[in-house]
Amino acid sequence: MLDDSRAETLVAAARGGDARSLARLVSLVENGSAELRSVMRAVAPYAGSARVVGLTGSPGVGKSTVTGALLRAYRAAEFRVAVLAVDPTSPFTGGALLGDRIRMQDHATDHGVYIRSMASRGHLGGLAVAAPQAIRVLDAAGFDMICVETVGVGQAEVEVASLADTTLVIVAPGMGDSVQAAKAGILEIADIFVVNKSDRPGAQEVMRDLRGMLAMAARGEGAWRPPIVSASATGGEGIDELVTHLDRHWSWLAESGGRDRRRLIRAREEVSAIAIAEMRRRLGGLPGQSRLDELAAQVASGKLDPYSAADELAAF
Amino acid sequence: MLDDSRAETLVAAARGGDARSLARLVSLVENGSAELRSVMRAVAPYAGSARVVGLTGSPGVGKSTVTGALLRAYRAAEFRVAVLAVDPTSPFTGGALLGDRIRMQDHATDHGVYIRSMASRGHLGGLAVAAPQAIRVLDAAGFDMICVETVGVGQAEVEVASLADTTLVIVAPGMGDSVQAAKAGILEIADIFVVNKSDRPGAQEVMRDLRGMLAMAARGEGAWRPPIVSASATGGEGIDELVTHLDRHWSWLAESGGRDRRRLIRAREEVSAIAIAEMRRRLGGLPGQSRLDELAAQVASGKLDPYSAADELAAF
Numbered sequence: 245m246l247d248d249s250r251a252e253t254l255v256a257a258a259r260g261g262d263a264r265s266l267a268r269l270v271s272l273v274e275n276g277s278a279e280l281r282s283v284m285r286a287v288a289p290y291a292g293s294a295r296v297v298g299l300t301g302s303p304g305v306g307k308s309t310v311t312g313a314l315l316r317a318y319r320a321a322e323f324r325v326a327v328l329a330v331d332p333t334s335p336f337t338g339g340a341l342l343g344d345r346i347r348m349q350d351h352a353t354d355h356g357v358y359i360r361s362m363a364s365r366g367h368l369g370g371l372a373v374a375a376p377q378a379i380r381v382l383d384a385a386g387f388d389m390i391c392v393e394t395v396g397v398g399q400a401e402v403e404v405a406s407l408a409d410t411t412l413v414i415v416a417p418g419m420g421d422s423v424q425a426a427k428a429g430i431l432e433i434a435d436i437f438v439v440n441k442s443d444r445p446g447a448q449e450v451m452r453d454l455r456g457m458l459a460m461a462a463r464g465e466g467a468w469r470p471p472i473v474s475a476s477a478t479g480g481e482g483i484d485e486l487v488t489h490l491d492r493h494w495s496w497l498a499e500s501g502g503r504d505r506r507r508l509i510r511a512r513e514e515v516s517a518i519a520i521a522e523m524r525r526r527l528g529g530l531p532g533q534s535r536l537d538e539l540a541a542q543v544a545s546g547k548l549d550p551y552s553a554a555d556e557l558a559a560f
Numbered sequence: 561m562l563d564d565s566r567a568e569t570l571v572a573a574a575r576g577g578d579a580r581s582l583a584r585l586v587s588l589v590e591n592g593s594a595e596l597r598s599v600m601r602a603v604a605p606y607a608g609s610a611r612v613v614g615l616t617g618s619p620g621v622g623k624s625t626v627t628g629a630l631l632r633a634y635r636a637a638e639f640r641v642a643v644l645a646v647d648p649t650s651p652f653t654g655g656a657l658l659g660d661r662i663r664m665q666d667h668a669t670d671h672g673v674y675i676r677s678m679a680s681r682g683h684l685g686g687l688a689v690a691a692p693q694a695i696r697v698l699d700a701a702g703f704d705m706i707c708v709e710t711v712g713v714g715q716a717e718v719e720v721a722s723l724a725d726t727t728l729v730i731v732a733p734g735m736g737d738s739v740q741a742a743k744a745g746i747l748e749i750a751d752i753f754v755v756n757k758s759d760r761p762g763a764q765e766v767m768r769d770l771r772g773m774l775a776m777a778a779r780g781e782g783a784w785r786p787p788i789v790s791a792s793a794t795g796g797e798g799i800d801e802l803v804t805h806l807d808r809h810w811s812w813l814a815e816s817g818g819r820d821r822r823r824l825i826r827a828r829e830e831v832s833a834i835a836i837a838e839m840r841r842r843l844g845g846l847p848g849q850s851r852l853d854e855l856a857a858q859v860a861s862g863k864l865d866p867y868s869a870a871d872e873l874a875a876f
Contacts, residue, residue: 284865292862302618377866504860511866512856516840518870523839524832540828544820546608549600550693550827554834 246272251282258385259290261355266385273377274362284377290384292507295494298408299393300433305416306440309477310486311393317487318389319356326358326387330375330394358387373521376407376514407510409503410493412486414438415454417446431461434470436489442474442482468496562588567598574701575606577671582701589693590678600693606700608823611810614724615709616749621732622756625793626802627709633803634705635672642674642703644694646710674703689837692723692830723826725819726809728802730754731770733762750786752805758790758798784812 246254257265272283297314299307311327318325362378375392382390392408413434418441437458439450454472463469471489475482497503539556542548562570573581588599613630615623627643634641678694691708698706708724729750734757753774755766770788779785787805791798813819855872858864 281865281867284867288859288865289862292860380866507860508853508856511859511869512852514866515856515859515869515873516852518866519873520836520839522870523836536828536832537824540824540831543604543827543831544608544823546605549597549604550696550830550834551597551600553827553831554838557831557835 246277246279246282248282248285251279251286255283255286255290255384258381261386263355263358266358266381267360269381269385270360270362270378273374273381276374280377283381287380287384290386291380292383294379294383294387295389295410296379296383296408297389297391297490298411299391299414300411301414301416305414306477307393307414310412310414310438310440310475311391313477313480313483314391314486314490315357317483319354322356323388324356324386325389325391326382326385327360327391327393328375328378328382329359329361330392358382358385373514373517376510376517379407379510380514407513409497409506410435410490412436412438412490414440415450416441417444417450431457435468435493436470436486437472438482438486439472439474440477442476443479447474466500468493468500468502562593562595562598564598564601567595567602571599571602571606571700574697577702579671579674582674582697583676585697585701586676586678586694589690589697592690596693599697603696603700606702607696608699610695610699610703611705611726612695612699612724613705613707613806614727615707615730616727617730617732621730622793623709623730626728626730626754626756626791627707629793629796629799630707630802630806631673633799635670638672639704640672640702641705641707642698642701643676643707643709644691644698645675645677646691646708674698674701689830689833692826692833695723695826696830723829725813725822726751726806728752728754728806730756731766732757733760733766751784751809752786752802753788754793754798754802755788755790756793758792759795763790782816784809784816784818 254265254269258269269283269287271277272280277283299311301307308329311329315325315327360378362374379390379392411433413436415437416439437454439447439454441447451472451474458470458472473482473486473489475486477483494503497506536557539548539553543550543553570581570585574585585599585603587593588596593599615627617623624645627645631641631643676694678690695706695708727749729752731753732755753770755763755770757763767788767790774786774788789798789802789805791802793799810819813822852873855864855869859866859869
C-alpha cells in the first residue's frame, strides 16, 4: 500500500532522475490504482511548467518518426523530453502499439529522455483521466517537453489533443483518408499541420487540399493561423521548420494568454473526468445487482423510457 | 414545442411510413433536443424487435460499399432496412461524411429503405446517447434491420459497436493499419470480419494475419467463432457468404440468449449515458461561473490535486 509519505518519496526520486521510480508512478496511473490519490497529491506542487505537444493522425502517417525527429531536435537543445504514446483504440486488451517505439530505445541510456506507451487498461475514467495524470507526473518529474502521441483521429484523440499546448496533426499522401479526416474535425484541433512522407506521390495534392480548407476557415483577428509543414521525417527534412513553428506557437500562446487558458481547460477536463468516473463507478455496481440493471431491463422491454430511468437513477 | 401528444402523432406517422416524420424524429435526436423526453416516451412501447448490425473499420476500407451491398441483399428479401451513418470524428463541426452515401440515394423512392448520416452535433451525451436513441426511433418506426456504420476504430466506435446485435469489422489490404488496428482492440468487438477489396494485392496476407490472430484468441466452449469473409463489395463478391454468416449469427444469438443480453446491455449503456450527461450538464455551467472553474484554477496552479477537487465537486 502506497501512503502519502511513500508517494512523496517516489515523486522525489523521480524528480531526482530515477527512471524506475518514474516508471512506477506512470504504471500506477495506467492501472488506475487506488493509490493515485496519494500520487496526485504528491505531484501537485511540482507540475505546471512543461510544454505539452500533442501529435495525432491516422495509423501509418509516421507519427512515431516525427516524434523521434522532434525528440532528437529538442534533446540537442538540452531539453529533457518525455514521450507518451497513448493508444485509445484498445479499451479491452490494453495493447499499446510498441512496434515503432522500439527504435526510440536508442535513447535508453539518456536520462534526459523518457519514452512510454500507455493504454487505458483498467482505468475507470479511461484516457480522459489517465492521460492528463500521466502528463502531470512527467511534468512534476522535471521534463521540459512532453510529446503525447495518439493513434487515429477519433473523439478520444480529439480529447487527448485538447490536453496539449500545441497539437500537431500529421497526414501523409496515399492514406486515402487524409483529407476526408481533415474535413471531419481535425481542422479545429490542429495548431500545426505536418504533411509527412512529402517525397511520395500525392503530397502536393494533400498540401493543396489542406491550404484550400484552411483558407476557407474563418479565423478572428489575432488568431493563430495553423502553418502547414512539408516533411520527410525519416530523412529529417522539414524538422527544422517544424521546430520553428512549434517555438513560434509556444511564444504566441504566452503572448495571447493561451498558455494559462489551456492549462485551465486541462485541469477542468481532468477534474470533471474524475468526478464522472466516480459517478460511473456508483452507477455501475456489479451486473445483475444494481438498480441500473433493473431499470435497464424495464427499458429493454419497452416498459420505461430511458429518460425516466435516468431520472430514477439520479435519485439514488 | 413538442408535447407528448404531438410526439405520439409524429411517431404514429413515422410508423405509418411517413419519411418526413421519421426524419424529424431523427433530427430531434441528433440535435439533442429538449423535447427528446416526449419522443422517447412515445417510442418506448414499439422498440425492441429490429436487428441491429454494426459496421466499423478505418476510413477507405469500403464500409459504405459493404453497407450498400447488404442493403440490396436484405431489401431483396423484403426486409425494411435503415442505415445510420455515424460520424464520431467531429465533435466540433458536426460534419457527417456524406460523400459515399450519395450513391445510396438510388433507394430514395423506396419506402422500405431509410438512409441517414448523423453527427453528435450539440448532443450533450454525444454519440453514446444519440446513437442508441436513433436506433430506438428507427426500430419503433418498423425497420427490420438497422445498419449502423461508424468511421474509424477508436473508442467511440467500440462504444457504438457495443450497441449492435452483430458487429462487422471491415478491413482492406494496403491500408497499412488493418492488422495493427486489429491487434489493438477490434478482435474483441468483431462478430464477423470482412476483408474487403479482396482483389487487391495483399488481401491474402490480411486474411492470413487475421486467421492467425483469431487462432490465438482463447474462446470458451460454445462461444461464437468470428468467421472471416473475403469480399469485393463493389462487384458483389462475398456478399452472399456474408449474409449467410449474418443470419447464422442472428440465430446463434437467439439460441445462446445473447439477443436479450445485448438488448439489456444496450439499455444499460443508454440509461447510464443519459444520467452521466445530466451530471456533466450540472458540472459544466458557464465557463468562468462554475464551481468547477474555481477548482480547476486551483488544480492548474498546483494548490489542489485533482482528486480532492473532484471530491469537492461531488459534494455540490
